[in-house]
Amino acid sequence: MMSVIKSHLSKQQEMKLCFLLGQAKLSLLFKASVHGFNGNIFHQKCDRQGPTVTVGYNNSGYIFGAYTSKDYALTGQNIADDQAFLFSFNAHDMDKAPLRVVSTEAQRAFYDGNTGPNYISLVFLYNNTATVYSNPNTYLFDPVEMHGNDLQLSECEVYRVEGFGSLMEKPWRNIEWSLETRKSLIDVISHWTPSVSSVQKARVLLVGAVGAGKSSFCNSLNSVFKGHVSFRANTGTAGTSLTTQFRMYSIKVKGKFLPLMLCDSMGLEEGHNAGLDIEDFTNILKGHIQDKYQFNPSVPLQSESPYFCKTPTIKEQIHTVVYVMDACKVTLLSEKMINKLAAFRRKANNMGIPQMVLLTKVDEACRSLGEDLKHVYQSHYIYKMMQEVSVRLGVSLSAVVPVKNYSKELELDLDIDVMLLSAVLQIIRTSEAYFEDVSCEEE
Secondary structure (H helix, E strand, O other): OHHHOOOOOOHHHHHHHHHHHOOOEEEEEEEHHHHOOOHHHHHHHHEOOOOEEEEEEOOOOEEEEEEEOOOEOOOOEEEOOOOOEEEEEEOOOOOOOOEEEEEOOHHHOEEEOOOOOEOOOEEEOHHHOOEEEEOOOOEOOOHHHHHOOOOEOOEEEEEEEEOOOOEOOOOOOOOOOOHHHHHHHHHHHHHOOOOOOOOOOEEEEEEEEOOOOHHHHHHHHHHHHHOOOOOOOOOOOOOOOOOOEOEEEEEEEOOEEEEEEEEEOOOEOOOOOOEOOHHHHHHHHHOOEOOOOEOOOOOOOOOOOOOEOOOOOHHHOOOEEEEEEEHHHHHHOOHHHHHHHHHHHHHHHHOOOOEEEEEEOHHHHOHHHHHOHHHHHHEHHHHHHHHHHHHHHOOOHHHEEEOOOOOOOOOOOHHHHHHHHHHHHHHHHHHHHHHHHHHHHHO
């Protein structure tokens, strides 16, 4: 009976796997040590079961496999699945973020033939044996990182994935998704003024890893107030930061500027002498760095540079730091990146600058939101990611706000606008906390 066959996953390993899958329940369908290391039996047990995850184990401690949202059905064809991915983590190093690899050809996510689970780059139960065929192809990975080059399977299991991307009964934050809300938010943001009379605009510094969506957020906000999708800041998917200059963006609405200036910085990178440097970060916070300064990761800005402002006033200083994080990559953040962010957080804390987090690409991280953004505060998975960000960065959950930037859209969308404007309202409220502290100090 199925009920007596036990999962090989420990509770901690199952939690790690479910973290990759969102708020999911795993139901064991196939266990090779019981049913046989055989492709035909795998198909008998697993065909037409909906989303599944294959989990392989080897004696080197690697737990690795593949997820697909599509059915196995012995069609003998390549199957398209843009939700599919390979994964790996090590039972001996459970603190390390799991590896997650998507296909370079989503139209060939896996081959649905009469073999074991066949993901082209990884084939389980290869030739009906307790082995894996491994050759990075449509999925690009380092074999050492994926399975330690140990292709002998000690076990192979397949689970049905139930409730992937499922929704809570009620939203845990309330937003009214309407034209009235959009109009009201625009009105509040446009008419807000900082409580320190010498400051006309709150300066907000955007900080985040390469590709997290900092420049896209600037573009998206500009689009909302322009009334059509527009692109001012460079965006893309290059491996290194596309923002190489320090840029300040003011946004105009009906002939006047918003009381907000977005400052876009170079992307954070793991490597030494790569990405935004903590000295440059500190100089930005203090107001020393001026618009269009060209970053040089190996040499921070020098005081004799024409871009160095020697005696910045309060209006040139940063009033809020916003960390921009990709919801799809929260669980994949390396310890190096976490440590870098922690150093930045300490620096901003010491200077009394409030901070918050924008969680971008929520529609890509949770497929329910790809269908309807209004479910953002009902998504178990997004809630989990927001909690993870809160813990790993040491910010309160109330300081984490989900957004979707304009990326592929050609026309404005009401739900995207409401999300973006709600995020800006939180940025303004966070900045106001800074000005209130300054006012108290002046009294």
